[in-house]
Amino acid sequence: MSAAQNPDDDLFDDPEEEEDDDEEGSAAGARCPICEMLAGECDHLVASIDLTYSEFIAGALFAQERVILDLLEHLAASDPDALKVAGAGPALEHVATLVKDEIEEGASPGDAVSIHYPQLMAVLSHMLQEDGQVTLTGTDAEADDDSAVENLWAQEPELIVEQLIERLQGFADEVDEAGHEE
Ligand SMILES: [Zn+2]
Numbered sequence: 001m002s003a004a005q006n007p008d009d010d011l012f013d014d015p016e017e018e019e020d021d022d023e024e025g026s027a028a029g030a031r032c033p034i035c036e037m038l039a040g041e042c043d044h045l046v047a048s049i050d051l052t053y054s055e056f057i058a059g060a061l062f063a064q065e066r067v068i069l070d071l072l073e074h075l076a077a078s079d080p081d082a083l084k085v086a087g088a089g090p091a092l093e094h095v096a097t098l099v100k101d102e103i104e105e106g107a108s109p110g111d112a113v114s115i116h117y118p119q120l121m122a123v124l125s126h127m128l129q130e131d132g133q134v135t136l137t138g139t140d141a142e143a144d145d146d147s148a149v150e151n152l153w154a155q156e157p158e159l160i161v162e163q164l165i166e167r168l169q170g171f172a173d174e175v176d177e178a179g180h181e182e
Pocket of ligand 1: 032033034035036037042043044045
């Protein structure tokens with residue numbers, strides 16, 4: 001009798017191991033609050049913002065990234081008072097004030113804006129959420145080498161992005177006009 005070692009030992013290994021394996025790194029915030037799909041699998045993502053590196057990494061906004069960032073950078077380097085007149089909102093005014101201070105201390109406008117890029121991204125996120133059509137989920141960095149990412153979702157992301165661009169463009173036009181009167 002030597003065939004006694006029980007070969008059934010790992011018969012009941014773990015039948016559920018398959019499915020969720022590759023979702024390990026994605027926290028709850030990476031799931032769409034509208035349809036519950038993972039980011040990248042549905043069409044509700046307005047923007048995915050990497051807060052650590054202050055950059056967009058996905059979403060409808062990603063396709064228009066250059067236009068939006070150009071407008072934002074332009075506004076951030078504008079006169080805070082002109083922004084106020086244009087109705088750009090206290091958050092954007094605040095960033096413009098910080099940028100202005102930086103320039104007065106000798107930074108170039110480009111450098112001054114990049115120093116305050118995290119604030120500028122926060123303003124953008126704030127502007128997107130303002131009208132209540134956008135839902136924010138956050139995925140805090142879990143592993144050390146992970147960045148903190150913020151996801152913004154909406155029923156119609158393209159529309160939200162369009163409206164954002166129109167809004168920013170409107171502010172920019174007003175600010176530029178104010179500048180010409182000097
Ligand atoms: Zn969705």
